Amino acid sequence: MSFPTPSSPPDLVIKNRFLGFLIWQSIPSTMIYLFSKTLISAIVNTFTHSTNSNGSTTGRNPLLVFVPSFIGFISFFTFHLSQLLFSATLSVVASPQPERSASPLELAIGIFRLLVVPGDGDVGGRLPENDSPDFRRRVKVSVSFFMFAAASAAAGFTAAVSLCGVSLIDEYDCGFWLIERVGLRGFVVGLLFGLHYVYKRRWVLEFPIIQRPPYFSFKMELPSAARRAFRLSSAAFLLSAILTEILPHPFKSKLAMQKFFTEQIIFSIGIFAVFLCWELSHHLHQVLHTKRFIFAPPKGSAAAETNPSEHLLAALEESNPTSLLRYLAYLDLYMVCENNVDPWRRAAxxxxxxxxxxxxxxxxxxxxxxxxxxxxxxxxxxxxxxxxxxxxxxxxxxxxxxxxxxxxxxxxxxxxxxxxxxxxxxxxxxxxxxxxxxxxxxxxxxxxxxxxxxxxxxxxxxxxxxxxxSPNQLLGPAGIRWATVNTGxxxxxxxxxxxxxxxxxxxxxxxxxxxxxxxxxxxxxxxxxxxxxxxxxxxxxxxxxxxxxxxxxxxxxxxxxxxxxxxxx
Incomplete structure (x- = not known):
């Protein structure tokens, strides 16, 4: 029987892990969204309170964020839509094997050859072959990187507006202008995160030899994910602030000093929350997709008694060399041989x-x-x-x-x-x-x-x-050992x-x-x-x-x- 087939478990494991990743990443994202929304509402309530005639202050209760409303539902939905966009493109760009992308110069030369210099011959021996499998592969990698960076920018725009812009629209004049300003900054920080992610090669899946439970691995990563999100969000916040200030009107700030500082505080909290969600999604993706999968029938079944290695060998021989399925098969084989796990499979x-x-x-x-x-x-x-x-x-x-x-x-x-x-x-x-x-x-x-x-x-x-x-090669005709030049x-x-x-x-x-x-x-x-x-x-x-x-x-x-x-x- 040919393997893998669309209905076979080893083939479905990648799809199931992807769907499980999309479901599980929504849980921490929801918790971070609710906490950040409450904190932002409290800050808006503190800095935009009104004073009554008797001198008392009134403001909105921060807990009103949990009260169902149409705007609140739209904000919650768009935030999770941005997380879904980031997570989906994260799975597209992730690869177990490091891939080299085509440089911008190579892409430009390839387009030039395609439009101006048709044919298979190389021009001057310097232009890349458009029909070369290696060149096409590197172009696909470059396109996937571009898609991830663009998706990160779009997700940053949507998440920033959902967290920060909607909270400020009722409290500031020119609310829609403020949403455009916050959205632009969200787009910039999302693009910076995507470029940094690609440049640091964080899209390469690393398979841990010591397999821990997913919950334990995820819990252990929380402090480091928070530190990384804080560093990246701080740098992205400063760069986006400089960019929006040097741009001409309408993106240049025209708010009062108190409202300007309120905007900065709210945006810094919002972008940290977005980056923390993305860092946790990245680690959750690594944990779920690099977990060992056992390519063997259940012990005691008829297939286990006749040929328990067929599923493993089929995955190793017939799957794509760069696919996650083949790497999981190599990991399973290594675990069986090196750690002496499942001796009955090793004996087979x-x-x-x-x-x-x-x-x-x-x-x-x-x-x-x-x-x-x-x-x-x-x-x-x-x-x-x-x-x-x-x-x-x-x-x-x-x-x-x-x-x-x-x-x-x-x-x-x-x-x-x-x-x-x-x-x-x-x-x-x-x-x-x-x-x-x-x-x-x-x-x-x-x-x-x-x-x-x-x-x-x-x-x-x-x-x-x-x-x-051999030592004999260092002896001369008279049996004298010649000294070698000391170049140590x-x-x-x-x-x-x-x-x-x-x-x-x-x-x-x-x-x-x-x-x-x-x-x-x-x-x-x-x-x-x-x-x-x-x-x-x-x-x-x-x-x-x-x-x-x-x-x-x-x-x-x-x-x-x-x-x-x-x-x-």
Whole structure:
């Protein structure tokens, strides 16, 4: 049966989580709206009270905000409509995989090519290909970012008018002019929030390995969300105030001093309430969409007895590579393999035919193979003198080399899941694989070869020398050991300058995960590997046949020997 189907639970989990997010985000938004509306009404009542003939003051009761009225209903409805608009576009722009968008210059050039220079040929080798899949993908990402920023601005306009403008329309002259002024400021602060959200890449979903209950995770985020909302609302308030003051009439303030300060206080409270709602919606979206989903039939059912891994493998193999469904499947697989959750599912991977095990290893190695191939294309797929000379020609402070690999290294959490999963399965096969499918299928050699190839590619872009030499190569014809030039200080200075770059921080993190994964496998099979090395069979049993994705088979064998001697650093 094809999977996923429209009626299958794994396919519906994304839709159900989205609908649940829309429902749950309305609860804190309603509470914040009522509290803010009461506070704003109290401030308006305090600063716009009237004085009777006997000197007493009268004003509206702040609790009248809870009394049903037509204007109150419209204000409440429009506020939640703005929250719904923000939440819906938040789900559109959110992605588990970091995506690179097209720059404004690339978009302008693409439009120019589409209108003026038809055809598939590149003009001068500089204009982007309109029909290129990568260019179309980046254009879609840019459009989604633009939609989110525009939706944030519209939501800010609507929420500001609902919270602040409606409260002031009965108390000020030219009430509709004041609504326009408040709406303009709400539009500006909403646009600033959207741009800041996109620029800080907060739309990338981060999957926690330690899965806490959603309520506990949401509760723990409340203080930090309030602090972040206060900082952002303060900056946005000042920028919007400056903008409205430099604009010509009718947006420039013409109120009395007391009413002017009242407007500022009310707007600051309103925009803080809006930002707090958005921050809580952002965190609630993260919590609900990154919660682990179990891709397995119920334990004890007929499907669990026959093939419990089919749902998981179908999600990994047939879903979109950048979809949330596939990332949830990788997370579920990682949890089963790394934390030994659901041992019956882990044991099902080592079934007699070996097909399930080979499919699991293949889907986990695919992202690492893709990473090695991309880095190999950028480096010319060489681990020797050519690659090092090419890197040395660039200045240590030159970032052109780093920016080339930045996009390939962004997806750290997927690479970490895949490397740890294959390492756990390979190491676990030493005691759990009763039929020997891991060794007989060649999966062990494929795992070691892919992990080492990927590690070599990562180490090459960080400037580490990977052309290993035997001690005999340093001996001259007369058996004299030639001294090598000491460039340690220069290499250390260059490495220190490059280490601060964004690429190297990600590269070192991925390299650490790969080393730990390789050491996990080597520790489990240490005795067998030592015996194979003494018999001269290490290359045959633990390195895959054919040309590696990066480097050569000789370098892979030498690197594996370093791990076997626990000298790889």
């Amino acid at each position: 991977f080592f079934e007699e035919t070996g097909e399930t095990y080979k499919r699991v290893i293949a889907v986990c190695l695919r992202p690492l193979e893709h990473l090695s191939s991309r880095l190999g294309e950028g480096l010319g797929n060489s681990v020797g003198t050519a690659a090092q000379i090419s890197n040395q020609l660039l200045s240590p402070t030159d970032t052109r080399l780093d920016l080339k690999y930045l996009e390939s290294l962004n997806n750290f959490q997927l690479y970490a899941w895949c490397s740890k999963t294959v390492a756990s399965l390979t190491a676990g096969s030493h005691r759990e694989d009763k039929f020997g499918v891991a060794q007989l299928s060649g999966s062990n050699a494929a795992v070691i070869s892919t992990l080492i190839s990927c590690l070599l590619a990562i180490e090459t872009i960080t400037g580490k020398k990977t052309n290993l030499q 200080r220069a290499d250390a200075i260059a490495s220190a300058k490059k280490r601060s770059g964004p690429v190297n921080s990600k590269a070192y993190a991925i390299a650490d995960v790969l080393k730990n994964s390789i050491y996990q496998v080597v520790s489990a099979f240490h005795d067998e590997m030592l015996a194979s090395a003494k018999a001269g069979m290490l290359e045959k049993e633990w390195v895959a046949n054919g040309k590696p994705l990066f480097g050569s088979r000789e370098i892979l064998v030498q690197k594996l020997r370093l791990f076997l001697d626990f000298q790889a650093t």
